[in-house]
Amino acid sequence: MNEDFDQGLEVLNGQIDARVSSYFSSCVHCGLCAEACLFYTETGDPKYTPIYKLEPMRRLWFQRHTLRGKVAKRLGLSKEVTRQDFADWEELVYDSCTMCGRCSMVCPVGNDIVYMIRREREGFSKAGYAPEGMKAATHRALTIGSPMGVTLKTLRAVLVHVEKSVGRPVPIDLKGVDYMALFSSMEIVNFPEYIESLSRIFDAAGVSWTISSEAFEATNSGIQIGNREAAAELVGRVVNAAEKLGVKYVISPECGHAYMAIRWEGPNLIGRQYGFEVVHILELLDQLRSSGRLKLKDKTDTPLTLHDPCQIVRRGGVIDQPRNLLNEVASRFVEMKDHGDMNWCCGGGGGVSANDRAEPLRLKVFQRKKRQIEELGVDTMVTMCANCRIILEEGLEHYEMDTEVKMKSLTDMLAEHLEPSPG
């Protein structure tokens, strides 16, 4: 444990780059980031202030990266970062931060607090101070290939049902096609209808695609827990499979952190650009819509709203596409007061949903989303992240709203409104 802690401290120190240094140098502790964090707004507990979650990293930066800090440490005026600090902060770093990035949007000096949390987790994880649930998920991802333990056999069993329903085989390991689709375990296990929707839409739009039997899992527990080696290994599997099949594009599924992992962090993790492009499923569907290949027949008049998954929208830049698509199939789509790049998180991102001990807190902070839904009075909420969806469904159930408000996947909704092909 000693050795792990020391290594963790060194890893944490290694995470302090010019960006982090500029952020800590600029912070005046105004506390405005607290007002953007649902863990603070819903509990009123100041310890959940985003910048406070970085206190161990800030102290390390002060002592090792500033002249004043070095002198203060030598004179014994600055407290060393200890194991107890890591133990005390573990809850703040993992349980009460979904890495949603809302705080990063409001900081007056422009600090990207999530960038720092992501890096702080690298140190904590190396030191052994990470939630057991996330450790287990990362272990399963590395050994089985999925954080939920989903195997190829499980996927094939799901595909049998999909093929029966769609009436044609789902392509596996086809070489030379344009697209390789990835899924999150959550979709395979809880929402297999997404695979069915994808299959129907691609058939109708004439998209050549495949699934790889070697890499179909899109999520990346290594990024969530903060383990660069694990994260790189998981990204590498997808990259190898896609390059082996020779596809032009890899489709990131309806999963926020998967998109962050494969689209934005992946090349940096493996140290090179890919031989293909990564596209989010909604980016692709919007391209198909605008080029006339995705034909939708009608609109629902059900009052509904859109929940923006943080990593896809605020941290991923897929902002307009879901709105373009939703407006094609819904006549009474209303936005929440805070939406788009200022949406409120579902409360389960950043690995919080894989962290059992965080559940009571997660359900408490769900009150923010509950109020957002109540303000609108809609009876359907659409989203494009399977993890958000399950967290939102649990929250609605917890607050006994599940009979009034239904959750829907945007891709599923589009498939429902698909114009039947003439053939």
Next chain:
Amino acid sequence: MIGDLIDGPLWYFSAAVFLLGVLWRVFEILRAGVARDLAPPRAGGSAGAVRALFSRFLPRRSLVKTGKLQLIAGYMFHLGLFALLFFAAPHVDFLEERVTGFGWTPLPHWAFIVASEVAFAGLLLLLLYRLMHPVTRLLSSADEYIGSVLVFVVMLTGCLALARSFEVLRLVHLFSAELLLVYFPFSNLMHAFTFVISRSYTGANMARKGVNA
């Protein structure tokens, strides 16, 4: 004798510490470097860096209601201080004589009074907020309080010395300003310079992802 020291060597010493200290801090930040982002961007980062540099002067709409006291007090203090620092008549004269070699139109007396009242009210509100709100109380270290008190003392002595009729008051003001200059590079007051770096990094990174930060 003390007056000569404050007016001469101490001024040059504090100005040198300030200048070298600020440069050192900026070097300290930048020398760590940032790894090149290998993810293909949606857009270039430069425009995003410039946009964030200016857009962050305005708060996000959803924060206006909950953070209004800090926001209003923050604007009052910073705008008032900026006006006093660069447009108070004695400062214009001082900067012309010792730094720039040229002058500019100073604030009229009434505007100085308004600016100083606004700056004082803003600073006191921020300080009170820092002391009373559980979040800022938890976050704040001695650094924030020392910085606030030093700025307050400099502003107060500056107002007392405004009439320029008592040499002692001018020297007290200059001495307190010199203390502030020496303290500045080693404190959170550095945000007056480093906000340019932090906003630019974030703005550029988010712009590459297609997000206006």
